[in-house]
Amino acid sequence: MLLSIDFGSDQPIYMQIRNGIVTGIASGTLKDGDSLPSVRTLGTEIGVNLHTVNKAYQLLQSEGFIEIQRRRGTFIKAGDAAKHAAEFLKNCGGPLKTLVSEAVTRRIDRAVLHQMIDHMYDELEGNKS
Amino acid sequence: MLLSIDFGSDQPIYMQIRNGIVTGIASGTLKDGDSLPSVRTLGTEIGVNLHTVNKAYQLLQSEGFIEIQRRRGTFIKAGDAAKHAAEFLKNCGGPLKTLVSEAVTRRIDRAVLHQMIDHMYDELEGNKS
């Protein structure tokens, strides 16, 4: 299954969908031009209303990850990475600062975070060309 | 000022308070045993209701960052870092995975994230003993 939803999560469902698809793109599971399930199909599949799926799709489109073609379908969009890189770097600063602060209070060495990130990169980029 | 609140933020006020105090502890601005402003004082200071501050304090106490002493005040608690380290590492995996995934889609090299983290560590640990 492309996505699995945790209904008990503190994270909104549409955010879980959004994050799942972003990870799918990063891992290469979803490639440029691939079609996504319709809002109804995906909604039924994961047990969620079509509007919730639509909310995730709208968000993903606004972020440049997908392209919604009315009455045709929704497709993965490679887009211009560099164009969105600055935006990402600006937005990730706050959350990352909080995460690092918490790590420092727990006396977790920076090397641990480096390793976690490296492991995630390896895992994501492992299934590429 | 210890804290500044962005009322237009998507992040809840009590979360901003919580994160600000965690960062304060990480940077050494807030040390073990230091007293925090009362819920009323801090609330007035940043233009927020005392219950909102109390919500942040309760959360921080549940996470082991502070100790609330009824009718006496609230104090920074060094606590046992190792005791909470595992919990943190478990919880940070999800958000970090999302962040890394997004970085990969934007073709941002892992070294960039490493550098950001190093910079934050340096900044936080720079003001220590």
Next chain:
DNA sequence: TTAGTGTTATATATAATGTATAACAGATAG
């Protein structure tokens, strides 16, 4: 005695999240 502490209770308001149902209008496949 007085002021200050976190806490509890009650009430209210707003926004966010999610569901339900129906209809629209064009695309697409049979």
Next chain:
DNA sequence: CTATCTGTTATACATTATATATAACACTAA
């Protein structure tokens, strides 16, 4: 041409999260 599928819009509703307002409680500390 017809039937199905597409994202979209509209309406309504329910629940939860967030935040404020006000008052009182019970104890601490100056």
